[in-house]
Amino acid sequence: MRLLAPLTRSQTRQWGFVKHWRSAHYHTGDIYQDRMQKEWQCEWKASNPGPYLRFLGEVSSEWPHLRNLADFMEVGTDPLRWKNFHGADADAEHVYTYPDNEKEREPVQKERLERTKVRQVHYKDGMPQLVGTYDNSEMLKKALEELGKSTPAGIAAEKSAASGVAAEGSWELRLFVVEDLSREVIEQLGHFFDIDPDFFCAHISDNVWFNIRDPFWSPPSLHMDNVRKDWYQLRFCRARYFPSRKFFDDGQKSANKFNIGRKLYEDENLAYWDTDIVASKLDKVLPSKKWQAILTEPVKSFSPWVPAVGGKFGNKGKEVDVESQDAPDAGVGLLQDEKIDGKVGLMRTKATVWKRKGEEGKCDVAVVLLDPTIQNGFPLWRGYRNWGKIPSARLSTEERKGLLAESRVPSLTRRKNESKSQAEQDSQVKLEGSKSFFEDYMFWALRPETVLKQGGAQITADAPLLRLVCAEWLTMSQYIKTRLSQIDWEITHPAEFLTQTQIDTILNKLHTWRRLVPQYREMISETLAGVLPQGPGTGTKTPKSPLDAFQQDYKLVLAQMEEYERRIDRLTAVVTSAISIVDSRRVEQLTLLAAFFVPLSLVGTLFSMSEDITQIKVTFGYWAAASFFLLLIIWWIARKTEVRSIATKKKAK
Structure with a gap:
């Protein structure tokens, strides 16, 4: 039986889908239930709202999509995660953010509302300087107050008056880099810089599509409106490796701790090489x-x-x-x-940049919003290539040490002494995961010449971000190529890489990429159409912009995604044909099984021809003659058909 059917079909494999992701319970009301939404908004309404939150409450009546941002600021996270609901998911574990008990809920909510991780960088003549690190809302508030008191123009005037020389320059750019979002961060930055609320609203969720009842629906904008915006957004996907299912589950729980809405999905592609034993x-x-x-x-x-x-x-x-x-x-x-059961998680990620050209006597200002990084597992393949120049082998040891210290990228640096015990290895996995996209951006933002490979770079906020995102896309592209190549191997050599019940699993893998690759192609196309060809906030292309250097790489990744789409379609056709072959082999086996019963049926037929067995000779003779004549006719027809088929093939050649 194994020789006749090396591949058979299997039941659909279960995968790491979190049940409440498909919940149809709109506990706060769907987009059409205004009354229910208002009841819940009164339930979580902030007791002492700031000026920016009050502003959102006023304008959301005419711009309804901004209501989601106001709810986010009042709840502290996605309003659908508020733990005060009753429904089919009410008894599920770790579904919502806050505890049922009001006393237990208050400190958790307060931490989310006040969560702050902001760094301020000043650029002058292309040279960066880290000004401050703000880990709480009070520090950020004081920094903004000081910024309001001491403008670059005022500082320059004081210096010129003291020295008797006219000031010719000031800070070119003040950059604020934010990880995650919270009420206090939005309140402080939004009110101080008078930032467009759409800038924050676009960053708080990662939905690719919307259900017809979703209350957080965000209407698309026309191109003529997009080119006039003073902010833009990069959407991309990050892949992360987890040594086991436990680490992957912990990663999903870590994603639930973000204030912004992000989900860690399993890639649903398990290959022969992903699992091993020491x-x-x-x-x-x-x-x-x-x-x-x-x-x-x-x-x-x-x-x-x-x-x-x-x-x-x-x-x-x-x-x-x-x-x-x-x-x-x-x-x-x-x-x-000791078992290794590797999993790869995929997370849709956003990076949003707001910029404002400084008025006379004032410098430019930029705010960059970045996603947090999961603290479990590793970046896939341990991350991207270090962009710094490798030191010369002829340098002295001390000189090399200095260059190595300067080139130590947070997420790429590895320890020389590897841990030995299993507990130490687990702790090292968590330690490695604590290195974040935020830290990498800060590292390269302070080294603009390394990022652009040229001096005098002025677009310092954009260049490191575009390069980091492009590095993530290149890694993701290689990963898709790997998975599709593994599927090719499984189709070509099923006896080596598959069991008898796995033909359908190949189709499941392809369905995953058939769904995801078009999304990735759309994200890259948005970057090319909305960021690289045009300067943000303008309708014309920036001449000889340093960002033009990234166009070729993004176009390369886009072409690869388009090729993957075609390859997935071809592989799907091949696998579907293989499934048809499996089904035909099943029919063949059933035919052989039926042929086994032919002699028994013949004997039964003979014995039923006559009640008296001694009189069966004459009846059998007539039956044999008729059967032989019919067999000759059938054989002649089959032979004639075969000859015609061979002649047709020869003519075609």
């Missing part, structure tokens, strides 16, 4: 064999490759049966702690 531990469960037998035995025959949740997703070992292991982190006996 070789030294594997020897303990291998049968006693001669070394020649072990060398000649296929490795996969005794590799207990553990499946994902609910799936039979690997080659079943001869000596260790893992097919019955249903738990996400189910190991093989004593090997549970």
